[in-house]
Amino acid sequence: MNYSSTLLENAVNELAKLPGIGRKTALRLALHLLKEKKEAVHLFSNTIAEMREQIQFCSVCNNVSDTQVCNICASSVRKKSIVCVVENIRDVMAIEATQQFSGLFHVLGGLISPLDGVGPDQLFIESLVERVKTGTIEELIFALNPNIQGDTTLFYIQKKIESFPVKITSLARGISFGGELEYADEFTLAKSIQNRISIERQKNNY
């Protein structure tokens, strides 16, 4: 495609880098922004830049936060003795949407997958072990995807903390999460949090 302006072309190139956005859509979005008032576009780009610049990751649970410790970890009403271990921030949002969980979270930032070059060191596993060592946690609920990488990650962490008196449970497997926790409907997810199973009883089940 021929652009009469390199400025426009640059904007299209940047927008097309976003997931799910092809060049056609990127052009449509860019042309839309051109029609907007300058102030509105300023606000738009500033908001994005500020989000990226100022956002913090909670020093306790690695969840996104505006402050050093996120509002879930800082809350006085949430149970500090139960921690739900999830892969990413979207999983926190999915579980929070059920309003059925009153404990804290721990966001791993991914799952162990040598094929994708992700090892334990790239994830927030050590910080979870540290949290367990403090002795305040009585139960860890693993809410990881019921796939091979989810199991590898679960078993690996379990091994790391086996000497600590922590109860380990997992969301019931076998029920359909549709593959991804974030896509599970709230009712199913809420139910599987209530019916979580002790990990000793759990077998590999793909």
Place this chain on the structure above:
Amino acid sequence: MFKNFEFKHKVIGICGANGIGKTNILDAIWYLCFTKSYFTAIDGRIAYTPNQGFRIDGKCSINNQAVNAVAILRETGKKEFSVNNDLYTRLSSHIGKMPAVMVAPDDVIIITGGSEERRKMIDTLICQIDETYMQQLMAYNKILLQRNALLKQFSETGFTDNALLHIINTQLITAGSYVYKLRKDFLPAYLERINKHYQQISGSNEQLELSYDTPLDVFNSKSEQDAFELLFAQNHSRDLAMQRTNGGIHKDDIKFLLDGMPFKQIASQGQRKSLLFAIRLTEYELLQEYKGFAPVLLLDDVFEKLDEQRMANLLLDVCVKKQGQVFITDTHKGRLEAHLQNVGCDYEIIELV
């Protein structure tokens, strides 16, 4: 471009010149049974215009149940598969619902080719019979890729994370043990039956020996898990050095011996074909017994390319007795018709032009 066919009879002869698309009809039926082509792993290749997508829509009756299976490959490469308007989230859950057996000229590769051809042969059969086997096999293959990637990583970083390797070993053993146990339990009777059919077909007293050959067998272990543990322990340093998994069910094979010699080295063309037909006939019978109804039989060009009319007639005969539906292609209408009349079955001939 769409084509519609209606198959009203038990045996459907499809004839026409080479390249007219006879085999495509068989492959379309196979696709509806297995959610993939018999001939290629790449879906885009079987479209009328390569990579332009396709739709296969088939209606049939299985065990007196009306089934409408639809496979769609979108131009984007996205694949959709539904049965009676229910879209599958996992394609693999369809396997075994519509059992099928194919005999195609290139299938002698089972006998002449590498061990992966024989694993594919037994897996295609067992997956249709045991859903857990298929799931565990798929899991095993995925974990194996993870393990090999991990071994590669160890070599690149110079650090061996034994804790993580142990976890992945455990996962691999859990999935692999199921597959190993089932192969161990299932294969002897299966191979014996192939042998019996081979003797019948070849009509001779040749000493054919068929055996399940697995690296896990060398250990006199109490359990399948133990055998795996021992195998992994034995291969540990070799795996690390070669950056891949040297032992496991992915190395299994079926050994064919004729008078004590490797079958593929000394068998004639005719003996190879006899063995191929014996294999397919056994698969057909086992599927029929496990499912309680006859699978669909697809015979591609067996008169021309395999030139073993007696065997083809035998197979046809068995299927007709079991009330299964048979699709058979041939370039010569006259020859095909003569065979079908000879078997005395309820047939129709579709001529492609």
